[in-house]
Amino acid sequence: MNTLQGVKIMLVDDEPHILQFLELGLQQEGCEIMLAEDGFTALTLAEPFQPHLIILDIMMPGMDGMEVCRQLRDSACNAAIIMLTARDEVDDRVRGLLTGADDYMAKPFSFEELLARITARIRNQFPGLLEEAMIGPFRVDDRKRQITYHGNVLALSPTEYDLLKLLISRHGSVLSKSSILNRVWDYDFGGQDNIVEVYIRSLREKLGDKEHTVIRTLRGAGYRLDLP
Known part of the structure; x- marks a missing residue:
């Protein structure tokens, strides 16, 4: 058994080493992973992939995470969204949550804490999936x-x-x-x-x-x- 067996997660970040780190760790938990290195790719892949949860970096070139989050919610995407940023600013947290994010973590972060937050969001939003x-x-x-x-x-x-x-x-x-x-x-x-x-x-x-x-x-x- 993997702790998150069957959970579909999309990782959106323009830093390849972070994508690789998260992909490896979450695959070991049993997750099905989809990667996107920019906001446009994330929006394109979200509908066919139908993720349960999206880990979304705020600071990305082109289209930032705030705009990606807004468009995902406008498209009726019901995935849980955890936003990541290199800055632990109150304004960023508030804007992210008001835009439609469910949780927020500042880089660098503990994988164990991220895992706990993912599990909490999945249990809250998709009850029965992990039972x-x-x-x-x-x-x-x-x-x-x-x-x-x-x-x-x-x-x-x-x-x-x-x-x-x-x-x-x-x-x-x-x-x-x-x-x-x-x-x-x-x-x-x-x-x-x-x-x-x-x-x-x-x-x-x-x-x-x-x-x-x-x-x-x-x-x-x-x-x-x-x-x-």
Whole structure:
């Protein structure tokens, strides 16, 4: 399962390295991506692509993001729009929101924060799209905050649910303890990273993973969930 499986996102920015960075990260989340390096291209592609969400840079040559946003709304585009800018100016934020944007982020930004904002917008504007996903022997149901494994519902605490969902969404990839702490707990968490070990041990018990073949430990690197 990818956390944004099935979500269609259009990226509009005149900086190729930002497009590449966002495209790679969002594809790993399961998104279908369409790229546009200028406003005219974005307007041309939006109707046939029908994105759920548009990440739109304000400062672009030719047609800026404000005008693109205005024309998208005039064309009855119902995609959520998150605007990006290199300036964190109150006037820009207000103008963008009044033009029809749903959210606003200033560069540089954290990918994790952008991901959280995307998820929030999708849940708000397209309820049901992210509620349930299946991968291998797992089924994740966000409505019930419930994970099923080989047909059996796992008795998980809220934190265990968040941790296992993260591991499933990143299956095949190694997650460091610090990365897990940042995503499952928060950046201000003051505890020791051995709390991750405690929760991993608990999840293994509930999965019957005595041989650690489902949740693997990679010494010095972190943990990886493997699927058959």
